Amino acid sequence: MCQLLETIKWQDGVLKNIDLHNKRMNDARLKLFGVTHRIALEHEITIPETLKKGVYKCRVVYEQHIESIEFIEYKIKPIKTIKLVYDNDINYDYKYLERACFANHLKKIKEDDILIVKSGLISDVSYANIVFYDGKKWITPAKPLLKGTMRKYLLDKQLIKEENIEPKDLQYFQKARLINAMLELSESPDVKIEGIIF
Incomplete structure (x- = not known):
């Protein structure tokens, strides 16, 4: 099966727009895998104790179930052309x-x-x-x-x-x-x- 991804912005202790990420992930799980049990990402994501402030990319890989969660420091990529x-x-x-x-x-x-x-x-x-x-x-x-x-x-x-x-x-x-x-x-x-x- 194809792995899917949710990328969530963690900023100074807050997971941004978590409801929209929950909806997209659960809609995809239903349509692609037929899974009706809904996941609430805010209950699945454990914030590392080392993260206090700043902006991090919370990367959630999933299929029917969550397979991995990681935090990566985020910097805006410069795009000119x-x-x-x-x-x-x-x-x-x-x-x-x-x-x-x-x-x-x-x-x-x-x-x-x-x-x-x-x-x-x-x-x-x-x-x-x-x-x-x-x-x-x-x-x-x-x-x-x-x-x-x-x-x-x-x-x-x-x-x-x-x-x-x-x-x-x-x-x-x-x-x-x-x-x-x-x-x-x-x-x-x-x-x-x-x-x-x-």
């Missing part, structure tokens, strides 16, 4: 541990990351959802490869909105930011639109 990559066959509906679909593209580029275009629409970079700023509001692609927990949080709070975005639409935006469980909109560095390479 992103290569548009066209792939109509890519599928990442669930957060799989195995990521060959991205690795195969990443090894072919010189830019910092890839931005997948599927069926003519912009979706995600290799490890995050993306949002674009048009001068008034932040917009995220309506058809991401993976519906991330931070994306869901920001949509629920109406801090971003979703729209179909084609490559030709990029000219109408001022900048972009990457968002994921570890990377909040307010702290994500700007990516210049000119840094997105066709």
Whole structure:
């Protein structure tokens, strides 16, 4: 069976957006493995005594059951350039541990990351959802490869909105930011639109 992954932000004693991670994990366990017993991650994760302050990535690997939990110190990865990559066959509906679909593209580029275009629409970079700023509001692609927990949080709070975005639409935006469980909109560095390479 395929292993799956939840990446949870631990910051100064708090596991961020844990309810959204619980929902995604339990939905995946039900759909992929038929498991109806729900897991509450906050009861399964033991915080190491050495962790007092700072930001750590809590990495949970699971199938029907949790297989491993580890904490890794987190630093924001600098992204300056992103290569548009066209792939109509890519599928990442669930957060799989195995990521060959991205690795195969990443090894072919010189830019910092890839931005997948599927069926003519912009979706995600290799490890995050993306949002674009048009001068008034932040917009995220309506058809991401993976519906991330931070994306869901920001949509629920109406801090971003979703729209179909084609490559030709990029000219109408001022900048972009990457968002994921570890990377909040307010702290994500700007990516210049000119840094997105066709």
